[in-house]
Amino acid sequence: MTLIAPEKGWFNKKVSKDERMWIIISFIVCIFLFVWMVMWHVVGNQNPSNTTYKTNPIEFSNLHDAYVKKNMIGMDNGIPVVKPEPGSDVVLLAQMWRWSPVLVLKKDEWYNIHISSKDLVHGFSLQPSNMNFQVYPDYDYVLKFKPTVSGEAKIICNEFCGIGHHTMIGKIVVIDSDADMAKYGYDKMSAPPKTTETAAPEDISAWSEDQLVKGGETIYNLKGCNACHKTDGTALIGPAFNGLYGSQAKVTENGQVKQVDVNDDYIASSINEPQKQIVVGFEKTPMAQMNLTPNEIKQVTAYIKSLK
């Protein structure tokens, strides 16, 4: 018994009729649940994928950059837009704090969407359909999707990924036909010049200032700088870029607070060693290592310079 030894013969006591009935029914229910889960792989249309590849953040973000550079048709709120062919492999990068690129998919067509993270663990939450998957760095999760409803869908991040977690929202547009592009303002988009050198380095010494600015803007969008550094003066996570060049920044270096000039050297050092000098007031969210080449830094600097 509960607090004292059970009564004599407890081990051989017959199970009562009702209790036996309940146990048998429960067991049948459990078997049914098991069978149903397996059956859904046969008759159902929603099953988590079994395809995963090992990758790493640098490899996957390079893959993303190359993919976007090749396929982008324009920009939507600072995020590149891609319209993949049905049946093709699509790259979707999660990073603090954006989903890139924006996808334009056709209803009732299959797409192999490769999802991985550049930094932390993120959560892929497709709304309003409400489908949720986990996204890791180091693992490329290949989900084969077929959109069954047309319209605008959003990707919310639903795994905590730092202070800007709530700003991490991406977009998928599902169209019935190309005529629908106009509905989303995607019909008149133009792809920017292919100026970044994530794939192959090229000589930019002959570029005009204007070309450098354009190239810098592309990098700014492609690499996701826009997730933290705005150009409209708002500074939620990192300092805004407009009016930054030529100003003075108050930074902490080795525990010492000091004033520095925002010039070419400062921008290069901030990109190469983001933790060396941290602007006062922005200590909360460390900037990621962006791995830009000197040529790319030159373009980004020109772009920041152009933002008055």
Next chain:
Amino acid sequence: MFRTCDITGFKVDLTSEKLIRLNAVMAVVSLLMAIVAAILLIFTRYQPVHLLDAEWYYRLTTFHGLNALIYWIVFFEIAGLYFGSTVVLNQKFCSPKLGWLTFILMVAGLILSDVMVLMGKADVMLTSYVPLKAHPLYYLGIILFAVGALIGVGLFFANIVNAKRDKNVGETLPLFTYGLMTAAILAVITLASGAIIYIPTFLWSLGIIDSVDPAVYKLIWWGLGHSSQQINVAAMVSIWYLTTFLAIGGTSINERVSRTAFFLYILFISLASAHHLLTDPATSSAWKVWNTSYAMYLAVLASMIHAFAVPSSIESAQRRWGFNKGLFEWLAKAPWSNPAFASCVLAAIGFGFIGGTTGVIFGMEQTNIIVHNTIAIPGHFKGTVVIGTTLTFMGITYYLIPLIFRRKIVAFKLAQIQPWLFFFGIAILSVSMIALGQLGVPRRHWDSSFSGGPFTHSFNPAVDFFWVLMMLGGVLAFLAALLWVLQVVVSVFFGPKVNGPEDMQLTISPLAPAAKEHKGFEAPGTLVLTFLFLATFAVLYFVNWKWLAATWWVK
């Protein structure tokens, strides 16, 4: 040193009693910290108020999870393990020194990790998924706590072995201690998983090792995170049997069945933590289905067995006391004014109808897609660990105050309504969170209007209704929990002393009279109730699969 209890007749080891008291006090302190954080979190997520800034919202979410899910529960369980292995068995505490060491390690761990969180050095959530990194002292705090708790569990086993040697235990353990033994075995698996994953993570945070694989981390972390909830289940069910015994003298109508169910927990329930990885890359469908169906359903079966065995022990005893009319006289005439009894019955109802149903449905490979990481998940475990475990622990405390702390319960009338307030508060909170999650609202998310993001999203307008409901349920639950904390603190420190059986406010019932031989059902009322439960489950099951079938196709 023993005292003989003038109420129960048990021989109580005074060292053991002191350790039980201290662990219980730490449990209450942890719960108080958890609920203060909880009310601030509720008013942050309730967008019209949006109380905290993003930083403090995430900080207190971490703080709340840590104190509610780990410290409150484990401290209480250690107290329970000491109680079940010494007082109940008339046994001496095996090693007071190690008992103190356990306590000091656990308290040190709590202080270290809580301070790190509040200083903003560990805004990583309870799960702290790598590569999200906290201060090394945060991990160290959790490791110290886990090591302490592991020693405490070891002391429980040592007490039992000694009790066997001293002939304080006969052929087998009493059912209550048997259930706690199940909890203790699960605790070893849980705490070992914790050590396996927190030690490399600690070394990583110190820079000694380069990286911890995020998928491996998540797999092993849930060996701690979910298995610790299985300890709660085993401990909670044990307390349900205990309370039935104390309140009406009822015992399991078939002990072999009840014990087999506990044994099933030991064998299968730990594998069920795999259901946290159902929508993850890296593991295959076969692995997911095997662990979450074959294994989990045998554990689910165990819970279903208890779902019959616990109420039928009440029904059978009540019928033998003469409440034999119709299907439900036994239930209507149950001792509802006994707050421990009311707590346990309400906990069982909430645990089954809210936590249990959603647990099984959300834990299926495919239906998990529509709820993973949404607010429905914390909604589900509010229905297990809060309405189930926490309410049960609150309830049994009404027996512990007179029996262990030897104090009368102050304002006993309030104690009689407290379980109901808490039950309804959490039930409303939990159900509205589940509804919000089914509508896509994410968990651990500071701003569902996505301010500052490149795009925005508007959820189904029905969310506004459920946000209000969630806020109201949360406020009610907060007040009820606060009432309980105040009542416990005031009673324990300032309550009138208990001088003998005449001061007991809660009955301790003699054993229910022996059953007459009878044919047919032993607990027909219970059978009806369990069928009602099954019907509820079937409806929710159908609805969830229906919703799943309406989403995009994925494979």
